[in-house]
Amino acid sequence: MAELVMTGVTKRFGATVAVADLTLTVGDGEFLVLLGPTGAGKTTTLRVVAGLERPDAGRVLLGGRDVTREPPAARDTTFVFQQYSLYPHLTVYDNLAFPLRSPAHREPEERIRARVGEIARLLHIEDKLANRATELSGGQMQRVAIGRALVRRPSIYLMDEPLSSLDAKLRAEFRVELKRIQREVGATILYVTHDQTEAMTMATHIGVLDQGRLVQIGSPRAIYADPINTYVATRLGSPAINLVPRRLYPDIEAPAGATTIGVRTEHVRIRRSTNGSAVGRVKWIEHLGDQNHLHVTIADTDVVTLCDRDAGVVVGDAVDVELTAPLFFAANGERVRAG
Amino acid sequence: MAEIRIEHLQKAFGDFIAVRDSTFTVRNGEFFCLLGPSGCGKTTTLRMIAGLELPTSGRILLGDEDVTFKRASQRDIAFVFQLFALYPHMNVRANMAYPLRSQGMLRKDAQTRVEEAARILRIEHLLDRPVSGLSSGDRQRVALGRAIVREPLAFLLDEPLGAMDAEFRDVMCGELRALHDRLQATTVYVTHDQLEAMAMADTIALMNHGVVEQLGTPQDIYDRPVSLFVADFIGSPPMSFLPFRGRVAPGDRTVRVDSVDIALPEVHEGSADAELVLGVRPEHIELSDDSPLRAEVVDAEYMGTTQIVTLNTVTGASMKARIPAHICVRPGESTGIKFRPGQLSLFDKASGRALRTALHDGGAHG
Numbered sequence: 001m002a003e004l005v006m007t008g009v010t011k012r013f014g015a016t017v018a019v020a021d022l023t024l025t026v027g028d029g030e031f032l033v034l035l036g037p038t039g040a041g042k043t044t045t046l047r048v049v050a051g052l053e054r055p056d057a058g059r060v061l062l063g064g065r066d067v068t069r070e071p072p073a074a075r076d077t078t079f080v081f082q083q084y085s086l087y088p089h090l091t092v093y094d095n096l097a098f099p100l101r102s103p104a105h106r107e108p109e110e111r112i113r114a115r116v117g118e119i120a121r122l123l124h125i126e127d128k129l130a131n132r133a134t135e136l137s138g139g140q141m142q143r144v145a146i147g148r149a150l151v152r153r154p155s156i157y158l159m160d161e162p163l164s165s166l167d168a169k170l171r172a173e174f175r176v177e178l179k180r181i182q183r184e185v186g187a188t189i190l191y192v193t194h195d196q197t198e199a200m201t202m203a204t205h206i207g208v209l210d211q212g213r214l215v216q217i218g219s220p221r222a223i224y225a226d227p228i229n230t231y232v233a234t235r236l237g238s239p240a241i242n243l244v245p246r247r248l249y250p251d252i253e254a255p256a257g258a259t260t261i262g263v264r265t266e267h268v269r270i271r272r273s274t275n276g277s278a279v280g281r282v283k284w285i286e287h288l289g290d291q292n293h294l295h296v297t298i299a300d301t302d303v304v305t306l307c308d309r310d311a312g313v314v315v316g317d318a319v320d321v322e323l324t325a326p327l328f329f330a331a332n333g334e335r336v337r338a339g
Numbered sequence: 340m341a342e343i344r345i346e347h348l349q350k351a352f353g354d355f356i357a358v359r360d361s362t363f364t365v366r367n368g369e370f371f372c373l374l375g376p377s378g379c380g381k382t383t384t385l386r387m388i389a390g391l392e393l394p395t396s397g398r399i400l401l402g403d404e405d406v407t408f409k410r411a412s413q414r415d416i417a418f419v420f421q422l423f424a425l426y427p428h429m430n431v432r433a434n435m436a437y438p439l440r441s442q443g444m445l446r447k448d449a450q451t452r453v454e455e456a457a458r459i460l461r462i463e464h465l466l467d468r469p470v471s472g473l474s475s476g477d478r479q480r481v482a483l484g485r486a487i488v489r490e491p492l493a494f495l496l497d498e499p500l501g502a503m504d505a506e507f508r509d510v511m512c513g514e515l516r517a518l519h520d521r522l523q524a525t526t527v528y529v530t531h532d533q534l535e536a537m538a539m540a541d542t543i544a545l546m547n548h549g550v551v552e553q554l555g556t557p558q559d560i561y562d563r564p565v566s567l568f569v570a571d572f573i574g575s576p577p578m579s580f581l582p583f584r585g586r587v588a589p590g591d592r593t594v595r596v597d598s599v600d601i602a603l604p605e606v607h608e609g610s611a612d613a614e615l616v617l618g619v620r621p622e623h624i625e626l627s628d629d630s631p632l633r634a635e636v637v638d639a640e641y642m643g644t645t646q647i648v649t650l651n652t653v654t655g656a657s658m659k660a661r662i663p664a665h666i667c668v669r670p671g672e673s674t675g676i677k678f679r680p681g682q683l684s685l686f687d688k689a690s691g692r693a694l695r696t697a698l699h700d701g702g703a704h705g
Contacts, residue, residue, distance in 0.1 A: 168532070168534075168575065169577070172575070172576060175640065176637070176638045176640070176649055179638060180637075180638065183670075197642065200640075200641055200642055200643060201640035201641060201642065201647075202640075220641050220643075221641060221664075224641075224643045236643060237643045237644065238509075238642070238643070238644075264643070264644065265644060266644045284516075284517075286538055287537070287556075287557050287558045287561075288534070288537050288538060288557075289537055289557065289558065289561035289562075289573065289574055289620075290561075290574065290620060290621065290622045290661065291622070306644065
């Protein structure tokens with residue numbers, strides 16, 4: 001495994017700038033997730049690292065070596081795609097062994113057997129080695145696809161939404177599994193997704209992308225607690241952060257220039273109004289089993305908060321809405337800090 | 340609007356029974372979800388209500404009318420498909436007016452209806468746009484609009500959000516429910532996504548192998564699953580299971596798992612000495628060092644507001660706990676676990692059925 005360093009990488013397609021002046025380091029053994037919506041430049045970034053796209057500017061260094069001009073085969077990276085493409089006529093064993101038998105990385109059969117066995121154990125598919133790829137369930141196929149990446153020991157694994165073709169339940173299982181495998185192997189991973197849950201739960205660091213630009217990078221906790229603008233704030237957290245006009249809360253002390261207050265659902269305190277000083281009214285309660293989402297209308301703004309099932313608040317109730325731990329944003333969406 | 344009554348509905352395709360003796364009522368104005376994994380019979384049920392399939396036996400009543408063997412076109416029902424089939428050569432207005440015009444309604448009257456529906460859906464600004472340039476959300480709104488203009492007795496929706504990505508699905512869920520609250524229209528909604536059903540439905544019918552396994556409000560199904568299947572299908576993460584061997588008798592208030600006594604709602608239905616399963620929702624598991632029930636932390640998934648901790652108990656069960664995000668847990672650590680006693684479920688492993696407890700017979704609180 002090795003460190004990946006990208007400096008000033010720009011990639012254009014005609015007039016569109018897919019990746020804009022991207023500078024990024026993925027440390028050895030780190031699991032970095034690039035998070036962003038469709039068109040943010042996630043996949044293009046991966047393809048530049050893999051050598052499938054040549055950047056218009058900037059450099060790509062793998063383990064200290066400049067690989068910007070090198071062809072994909074010389075780079076020692078492994079790509080896991082969204083759609084698992086296995087060879088249907090081969091067994092699971094032969095699918096896993098395939099990368100080790102390629103002319104570029106040819107290894108003795110004995111070593112291959114040992115390595116495939118090791119990876120199959122890691123992925124819990126030892127008993128499926130003799131099966132044909134077509135006899136597997138979706139989850140097993142994706143496990144084999146990831147296994148095929150893992151049999152090699154490249155400098156870095158590049159993963160492009162590898163879980164998005166799985167159903168919700170398998171995806172949840174795989175998040176835990178992929179993280180375990182990454183830990184056990186000590187793999188360096190650059191992973192791209194639009195799914196904030198995957199980013200929050202697996203990443204050592206998250207890089208948030210917006211229209212080809214890296215907006216913020218940090219640990220999941222740091223980015224969640226301390227976003228630098230409303231774009232980052234709204235990309236993480238479910239339900240999404242509440243953005244409330246500053247004028248609704250004239251009594252909260254705010255730094256100069258703050259027009260919007262951002263407050264996470266867990267920082268909204270709701271009380272049934274008893275003295276007629278209500279600021280909001282309960283519009284709708286969403287029962288999601290484990291938690292209730294309370295939708296409260298304050299003037300013309302909706303605020304969503306979690307509420308205990310036994311809180312006894314019903315639709316139409318007048319409530320006091322207290323905001324604790326507020327974040328402040330300027331009119332252009334940038335964070336403004338006190339002092 | 341009208342009530343839909345399904346009585347002993349059955350559908351066989353050759354030897355395969357897709358829907359088996361289904362009986363339920365969709366109340367007037369209700370948002371009703373048919374939920375289940377693929378192949379459970381939910382879409383077949385919906386298609387029989389629409390008249391796109393004929394049942395092998397049983398009856399379907401729409402309002403007071405028996406429509407079991409009526410043609411689809413003679414049932415006053417609007418069907419919205421997963422893949423919104425819009426006419427690509429027509430603009431939004433013409434697409435929405437089409438069902439009315441084809442019934443012979445005057446252009447002027449049709450336009451009034453279209454504009455009214457567009458207002459409800461908040462797509463008035465799109466009326467003169469071609470459908471080809473629309474986003475998937477707007478296309479789905481137009482498809483809904485085409486159903487709304489007909490002012491049918493009931494709406495049937497077949498996974499209308501299935502083709503959208505997760506983030507947008509949340510937005511559309513809120514929108515669909517708000518739309519339903521405005522129209523107060525009887526709606527039958529088919530989905531395999533439990534979150535959609537939990538977020539929108541008044542009543543859920545959870546189907547498995549052609550049978551309605553449980554019928555109830557989202558909260559009721561979540562709190563009081565009748566079977567291991569239901570407990571495992573609902574919730575994200577789903578209910579955690581702690582299998583153990585034992586015997587329970589009516590009146591018991593504890594069970595013994597690995598020589599630890601665990602309190603649970605009073606048992607109302609006894610069992611022989613058998614393989615039993617204790618069911619715990621993730622938010623009812625607490626990490627507590629002084630608890631004798633031990634587990635190893637496998638993983639902690641940070642979610643912002645909360646975290647999901649995967650645990651392996653000393654008895655070999657895998658469980659997931661949802662706890663506040665600020666509590667520090669590390670993989671490999673040993674910890675004690677405690678359950679909120681009032682909310683535990685108890686199942687017989689062989690039959691998969693829940694054993695009745697105080698939780699079922701007059702809601703307990705824990």
